[in-house]
Amino acid sequence: MNGWPAAAILRAPWRRAVTAAVAACALLCANGPALALPDALRDNPGVAPGAWTRWGSGEMRWLGIALYEATLYVAGNDAGQAPLALRLAYRRDIPGVRLVQASMEEMRRLGADPSRLPEWEAQLQRLFPDVRKGDSITGVRIPGQGVRFFHQDRLRGELADAEFGRWFFAIWLHPDSRNPGLRSQLLQAPRKPS
Structure with missing residues (x-):
């Protein structure tokens, strides 16, 4: 496979930092949900x-x-195996078809298997609504299972493909992310939601 190796999220350079940050948060935030x-x-x-x-x-x-x-939200103490959630709170109206196109373009650019993209695109078209300013979409990745998508905190559906989940989250977390500044902000030291 070209680009990002299949298990790169487990070997990514930020894994040690993420794991240490999760462990630190577990010590600091152990007093409740x-x-x-x-x-x-x-x-x-x-x-x-x-x-x-x-x-x-x-x-x-x-x-x-x-x-x-x-x-970005993380559950558990092992960054490579932990469930991840990414919540996007939209600041403007964007058609669902554009969200799907942008996702496909980025996964292709990062090196996802081109033969898988048409299948994923068809499924995302079913899952991604048009968003309005103030809407949110949350993707929850459970390793080995795929991604569940929520619009306005209501389940829209699931794309049950672990490989898709890895590449979808790579859009934001891969070292070659198109927006390295946002990636750095997402991978800051964890804290409990306020």
Whole structure:
């Protein structure tokens, strides 16, 4: 496979930093469940709501225009095996078809298997709605299972393909992410949601 190796999220350079940050948060935040947890993170089989920790967040801009605020959540102590959630709070209206196109373009650019992209694109077209300013979409990746998508904290559906989940989250977390500043903000030291 060209580009990002299949298990790169497990070997990514940031894994040690992420694991250390999760361990530090476990010590600092051991006195109860996360506060102000998005409802989408309360409805995921196999992940207790109190397991989620808010990591970093940052704004995605394009040509100076704010598109969305991204927030990363992690459940567990092993960054390579932990469930991940990425919540995008939109700052403007964007058609669902454009969200799908942008996702496909980025996964292709990062090196996802081109033969898989048409299948994933068809499934995302079913899952991604048009978003309005103020809407949110949350993707929850359970390693080995795929990604569950929530719009306004309501389950839209699941793309049950672990390989898709890895590449979808690579859009924001891969070392070659198109927006390295946002990636750095997402991978900041974790803290409990406020």
